[in-house]
Amino acid sequence: MTETAITAVELAKTFDPASIEARWYAHWEDKGRFRPHRPDAAPFTIVNPPPNVTGSLHIGHALDNTLQDIVIRYERLRGKDALWVVGTDHAGIATQMVVERNLATQGVKRTDMSREAFIDHVWEWKGQSGGTITRQLRRLGCSMDWSREQFTMDPHFTTAVVKVFVDLYRRGLLYRDKRLVNWDPALKTAISDLEVETRETAGHMWHFKYPLADGATYTYVERDEDGNVVLEEERDYIAIATTRPETMLGDGAVAVHPSDTRYAPIVGTMCEIPVGPKEHRRLIPIIADEYPDPTFGSGAVKITGAHDANDYGVAQRNGIPLYRLMDEVAAMRSDGAPYAEASARAQAIARGESATPKEVDALNLVPDEYRGLDRYEARKRVVADIDAEGLMLRVEDKTIMQPFGDRGGVVIEPMLTDQWYVDAATLAQPPMQAVRDGRVEIVPKSWEKTFFNWMENIQPWCVSRQLWWGHRIPAWFGPDGEIFVAETEEEARAQAGNLPLERDPDVLDTWFSSALWPFATLGWPDQTELLAKHYPNDLLVSGFDILFFWDARMLMQGMEFMNGVPPWKKLYLHGLVRAADGQKMSKSKGNVVDPLGLIDKYGADALRFFMAAMESQGRDVKMDESRVEGYRNFATKLWNATRFCQANGIGASTSLAAPAATSAVNRWIVGEVVTVLAALDKAMAELRFDAATNAIYQFAWGTFCDWYLELIKGQIDDETRAVAGWVLDQILVMLHPFMPFVTEELWHAQGSRACDLIVAQWPQPQAEIDAAAKAEVEWLIALTTALRAAKNEGGIAPGARLEAYLAQPSPVAQAVIGGSMPAIERLARLSAIHLAPAPAGPAMQVSAGADLFVIPLEGVIDVTAERSRLAKALAASEKERDNLAKRLGNPAFAEKAKPEAVAKAQADHAHHAGEAERLAAALARLG
Template sequence: MNRQLSDRYEPESVESKWIQKWEDDKVFQKNPSGRETFSIVIPPPNVTGNLHIGHALEHTIIDIIVRLERKKGKDVVWVPGMDHAGIATQMVVEKELLKEGKKKTDFTRQEFEKKIWEWKEKSGGMITRQQRLLGESVDWSRERFTMDEGLSNAVIKVFKKLYEDGLIYRGERIINWCPVTKTAISDIEVEYKEKQGKLYHIKYPLTSALASGKSIQNLSKEEYIVVATTRPETMFGDVAVCAHPEDTRYSGLKGKFVTLPLVNKEIPVLFDAFVDKEFGSGLVKITPAHDPNDFEAGNRLGLTPLLIMNLDGSLNANAGKYAGMDRFEARKKVVEDLETLGYIEKIENHTHSVGHNQRGGAVIEPLLSTQWFVKIKALAEPAIDVVRSGKIVFQPKMWEKTYFEWMENIKDWCISRQLWWGHRIPAYYAPDGTMVVAESLQEAIQLFSKQGISVKEEEIRQDEDVLDTWFSSGLWPFTVFGWPEKTEDLKKYYPTSILVTGFDIIFFWVARMIMSGLKFMGDVPFKKVLIHGLVRDKDGKKFSKSMGNVIDPLDMMKKYGTDSFRFFLAAVLPEGKDILFDESRLDGYRSFCNKIWNSSRFIFMNLPENFQIKPLNLEQLEETDLWILHEFDKTLQSFERAYADYHFFEMANLIYDFIWGSFCDWYLELSKARVYGNVSESSQENARQVLVNVLTKSLGLLHPFMPFLTEEIHAMLSPDYLSLTALPTAYGISFDHPSVKRMLVVKEIVTKVRNMRAELGVKPEKKCKIILKFNDSALQNTMEKEMKSILQLTKAETIEFLPEYTLNNTDSVGAFSLGEIVLPLEGIFDFEKEKQRLEKEKKQIQGEMEKLESKINNPAFVEKAKPEVVEKEKEKYATWKEKLESINRALEKIET
C-alpha cells in the first residue's frame, strides 16, 4: 500500500478529493439494515441562503453526531433539504426582474411563479453546494424541498384537516404588516431594534370643557388629560382613552368623554387593568386596529376598531386632511400641527424597541387585517404535556422553561401571506361568496355541488394568499419520509432521534413541529432537542453587516482549512451558551492539523515497504507502549461520557490533548530511538505497530470533527472508508498496571524538569545535569531504559540517581511524587542577570494588572458592557495573575 504523504498538508486538494469520492461512492447511503436506526432531519435552510456562521456551527454539530452514530453501527439517515422561503425568494426574483426594467405586476401569477422556478433551478440551492464543502455526511439522494410535489400535497391535506376540525379560521386580528413587501410576516421575521425616538405628550381636552367655548390654550389642568405616545400619526384610529382601574388620579373621569385633537371626534374615557400606571401619564390611547394590546383591550371593552392606514403605509380617508401621506411624513405634519394649535404639552427623547422586517429592514406596522389563523391552544396543550412528561427532552434543560412560558401563553397563529410564491391556500370561492376548502379545484366543484351550488370551473376563485413557510416546515420531520403515504421510511425513521437547532426558533419551528407531529402522526417528531447558542464576535457582539463584523465561513475554511474551522466550532462551544468567534484560535487548530499530518508522515516514512498491520500482543509490549494504550483508553472513556451529554467542547479538547500531547509530544518522542533501530528487532516492530495502531484509533475518534484530514491519512492504512469504520474500542489497560504507574512518574519527572528550566529561564541549548533523589529500583530501571529519550525531552546532559545527594547553594530543587529533582546550575546560569530580567517583567505585568483591575472593578463598565466582554477581561486578569505567580516562584528560587 502506498503510504506517501506530501511534505505539507494542503487542505483544499484533500477536501475536494473526498467530497467527490464520498458522493461518487454513495458512502452515506450505505447503512446497515436490520440495525438500530438513527434519524435526523436538517433544519432546512432557505433556498436563497448562503452558508453563514450559524449554519456552519449547527451543521458541524449535527455532522459530528451523525458520523459518531454511524460509527456505532446504526442505520443512520440524515435528510437534507431546503425551505422555499416565501418572502426572501420573491424579493430576490423581483430584484432580478428590476434589473430588466420589469416588476411582478407585469406578469400573471402563473408567469411569475414560472420565473421563480426558473431562478430556483439555476441559482437556488447555493447553500447545498456549500454544505458539501463543509463535509456534511448527508444522504443527498434523499434531498427534499418544501415546495416539491410530495410535500406540497401534504401541506394541503394538513390545512384541510385542520379546517375540518375547526382549528383553522379566517378572521380579523392584529398582525405584523410590512408596508414595503405588502404582506403579513411571522413573529420570527420581525427584528426588534433599540431606536432613539420621541415620546409625545398630547393634550386630549374633556368634551365638556370645550363645550363652554374655551380654546385648548385656555383650559385648566383639570379640563384636559395628557396621553403619551410614540406614534402620534395613529391617533386618528383612537376609539377611547384608558386608565388603570386602581389609578386614583383618574377616578373622577368615569363616564367622561374627551375630544380627539385635529379631527374633533368624541371618544370615551375607560378603565382596564392592562394599562401601566407608571408609563407616561398613566393614560393610554386605545387604537385597536394598530396595536395588539389595544386590540385585546378593545375586545374586552366592546370597542369597534378603526383602520387609518393603507397597505403601503400611507394614511387613509379616516385621517382627514392627512390622507395619502406616508406614515412617517404624516407623523411630522401631525406633530407640527399639534404644536401650532397648542395640543403638545411636552416632547421627550425616548429609547424604545421598534420592529423591523428582517427582509429589507422596513419598519413593521401592527395592523388589523383579515387573515387565516390557526386556533393554537388545542394543539399546544398536548405539546406541553410531552415535554413536561419527559417524552421530549430539551438539552440544556433550562430551555424547557422558555418553551413552557411561550406555549402556555400562546396566541392564534396567522398563517396567510400576501405573496405569489408559496403554498396557495386551498380555499375556493363561488361567485356568490360561498367558500369551501378542498385539495383540488375538482374537489371544490364537488363540494359546491353538495351544497346545491352549480358553478363552472372558470367561475371559481381560489384564495390569493399563500401559507406562512413555517406552516410547511412544521411538517418537515414526517413529510420528508413520504407522509401522508404510509411508507417504509416513515415507519422506520419516525420519530427522529434528535433535533439540533438554535434557541431563537424554539417557538417558531420546534414548537410547531411538536404540535404537528402529535396531531398528524400521533407521536412526537423527535426524542431530544439539542439547543445551541449563537456565534458572536470576540467582543460578544452579534454579527451584523452594518457593524462590519460579519464572518464568512467559506473565507475561514479557505484560509485555515475546513477541518480546522469545524474543530474550532466544536472546541469552543459551551453547553447551550453563545460562543465567541476569535479568529486567532483557528491558527492554533490549523497547527493541530499540521501536527497530525507531520506525525503521520514521520510514522509512514519509518515503516518498511512490507509492513503489515497486526493485532497487538500486550504481553510483548514495553512500558511506554502500555502507557500510551492506557492513555488512549482513558481518553476514549472520557470521550464517550462527554458525548452522552453532548459536550462537544470537552470531546474536542480530550482528543486534542491526547493526540498532540500524549501521542505526538510524548509517545512519538519516546519511541524514536526504537523506530530508528537502536534496539532489538522485536522492540522496533512493537513500536511501529503501536504507533500505527494508536494513530488509527485516534483518527477514528477525531474523524467526526475533522473528516477530510482523517480520511486522507486513514486511506494510507486501510482500503475501507474511515467514515464507515466502527468507533474505536479500548485496549483494556488499567490505571493500576505497574508499567503505567511507572511511566506516569517518568512523565511527571520530565514535566517537572521542563517547568523548572522554564521558570528559571535556562535556555534550551544549555545542557544541565539532573540528579534524582529517590529509592525505587523498578522506576530507575525504566528511566535507564528510556534514558536517551528522556535526555532529549529534558534537554539534559546526564541523569544521576543519588538518593543521598547533598545540596549546593547553586542547585535548584523541585519535588515529585517519589522524591526530589535537583538541577545543578553552577556555570550554566547567571542568577543576577535573570533576577533583573524577571524583576523588569514583573513590573510590566503589575502595570497591566492594575489597568485591568481598575476596569473590572468599575461599576459603570460592568453594568454597560456585555457579560461576555466583562468575562473576557476577567480571564485576561487571571492570565496575568498566573504569570505573575510564576515569576514570583522563579524569583524565590533564585533568591534561595
C-alpha cells in the same frame, strides 16, 4: 476515484488541505457513503434546519452544520444506520424579494405579469441560483444524504402541507379570523411577532386636548402621594399623549384607570376627536379599564383598536369598534364613502346603533383631505391642524421603541386584517407534556424555562401571508363569503354544490411547511419504510434563536400528526457565533466572518475543529482566527507524525482489538487509548463538543505525538510497529467526525483498507489500563518535564547532559531506571543516574513522583552569578506584584478606572505573581 486507486502512498512533506478536500468529498458522494447502508442496524436520524434557498453559507450555518456532521459521522462509525436528511426551504418572503429585485433590473414589476408567470420566474431562478448553499455545505464536509435532498415546494411536500392544513381545519384547530397582525408595508404582507425587530429610535410624544362633548366642564384635581391637592382647575377637555397622531382618526374611545379619581366625574361621558372638519367630528366615550397607568403621562390613553396591540385588547374587552385607517402600503385609506357620511355612521354606532363587523371594517374615517397620504405625511398634517386650532398642549422629544420588519426594513404597522390562524395553545399542550415527562430532552436544560414560558403564553399562530410564492392556501370563497377548505378545487366545488368559487390568493407562512420537516421528508403522508424506520428522529441541532420559529412548531405538528410521538428525542440548542469582542456580527458593523474564506485559508478541518472546540453548552462562540490557524497546525502535526510512522515501517493496523504488548511504553499507550475513548464517548453522549475535542486533541498532540513517538525512537521493533500503527488508526477514527478530510487521507496513506474511514468501525480496544505501565511512563514524563523546566529557569542549555543522584529510589524509579535508561538519556538528557547521596556542592533539585533528584551544578553554570540574577529578578517581580495588589485593593481604583484598565492590572498582577513563584522555586533549587 475508484476503489482500487486508494492504496498506501507516501505523504507529501507539506500538508495542503485544498489538495485533498474536494477529492475526498467527491469520492464519498460518488460512492454513496452518506446514505443509510445498514438495513439491519439501529437507525440514527437527524434533519438539518433547512437553509433558505436564497442563502449563502454564513458562520452560523458553519457552526450548526459542523455539530450535526460530527454527530452523524460519530454514529455512522458506531455502526448505526445513519441518515442525515438535507434540503432547503422555499423562503417565501426572501425568495420573492430576490426575484422581484432581479425583475426590477429589467424594468419589470411583479404586478406587470400574471401570478403564474411570476411563479415560473421563481422556479427558473431556483434552477439557476438556488443551489449555492448546498454546494457550500459540501465544502464544509457535511455528510448529508444528497440522494434524498428535499425542497419545501416539492410535489410530495406540497401534498403533505395541504393535508395538514385541511386536517387542522376539520379538527377545529385552524380557522379564519379578523385580528390585529404585524403588517409589513414594504412587503405588503402580515408577518409574525418573531419576524419583528424592535429598535430604539428618536421620536416625539404629542400631548393633545380632547374637548368634552357639548362644552361640558369638570373639576380636575391632582394630588401628591400624601393626598394633598397640588392642582385644581376647571377643564373642558381630557388630555391624552400619543407618539402616533395619525391614528387618532380611528379612535374608538379614551380610557382611564378605574382608580384614577381625577377623571371619575367624566367616565361615561363623551369627548371629541380634535381632528377633521369641525362639523363632522366624532364623539367617543370615556371609559374605565385596567390598562392605563395613572402615573404615566396624563393617565388617559386613546384607544385605536385597529392599529395598536394593547388598544386592541381594551377594545375587545369593552366592545369598542375597530376602525381601520390604512391600506396595504400604510397610506391613509382612500376607498369607501366620503368622510362626512362615514363619520355620521360611526357616530351612530358610538351611540349604540348595531353594525356588523363587515360594515365597521368598510367605514373609512380618514378625512377627505388626508386620504391617500403616506402615514408620516398624514402625521404632519394632523399635528399641524390640531396645533393651528390651539388644541396641542405640548410636544416632547422621546426615544421610542419601534417595530421594524426584519426583511422589509420599514416600521411595522399593526393592522386589522382577515388571516388564517392555528390554535397554537391547544397544539402546545402535548409538546409541553413531552418535555416534562422526558420524552423530549432539551440540552442545555436551562432552555426549558424559556420554552415553557413561551408555550404557556402562546398566541394564535397567523399562518397566512399575502405573497405569490409559497404554498397556496387550499381554501375557496363562495359568492356570499362562505369558506370551503379542501385538498383540491374539485372537492371544494362538491362541498359548495357547484357554486362559483374564488380561491384564497394568500400563501402559507414558510414556518408552517417547515414544521413538517421531520416526517414529511421521510415520505409522509405515505406510510413509507423510511418513515417507519427513521421517525422519530434521534436529535435536532439548532440555534436557540429558532426555538420558537421552528423547533416548537415541529413539536406541535409532529405530535398532532404522528400519533402523539414527538419528532425527535433530544433537542440541542447552540449559541451564536460572535465577533472576537463579543459583539453580534452584522454587515453594518463590518465584523462578519466568511467561513468559506477561512476554509480557503486554513482548510475545512481546522474550521470544523474550532467550531466544536468553542461550542460550550449555554455559551456563544467568539470568533478567533488565530485558533482556527492553530487547529490547522494540529492537522499538520498529525500529518508529520504519520510521515514519521511511514519512515519507520509503521503502517495500517490489521486488528480492531489492541495488539499484544509487553514493553511498558506499549502497554501504557494502549491504556491511554482506552482512557481517551471513554472520555470521548462520554462527551458525545452528553453533547459536550468542547470536551470531546479537548480529549482527542490532548491525546493526539500531547500523548501520542509529543511523548509516545519520542519514547519509541531508536527502539521500534515489530511489537512497537504493530502497536504504533494500531494507535494511529484509533486516532484517525476518533478524530474523523471532527476532521474528516485529513483523517481519511492519512487512513488510506497508511496502507490498503477494506473500507473508507467514513464507514469504518468505532474503536473497540478490548484492553484494559495497565496500572504499572502507566505509573512507569508517567514517572518518566514527569522527570523529563521537570528537568526541562529546571534547565530553562536556571539558564542551562536544553541539550546539556547532566548527572543526577537519587539516594532512595521508589519502586517505580527502580523499574524505569533499570529498563528504560536509554529513553531517560534521550528525553531527559541525563547521562547517568547514581542511586546514592549527592556530593556536597551547589546543586538543583527536581522531582518525579515521590522521587527527589539532586543534580550537581559545579562546572555547569556560574552558580553565584545565577543566584544573583535570580534574586534580582525575584525582587523585581515581587515589587511589581505587591504594587499591583495595592492598586487593585484600592476601592477608588476599582470604582473610577475604566474596566479595561482594571482587567489589565489584574492580568499583570497574575503574571508577576506567577513569575515570583517560578523564580523563587528556581532559587530554592540552587540551595
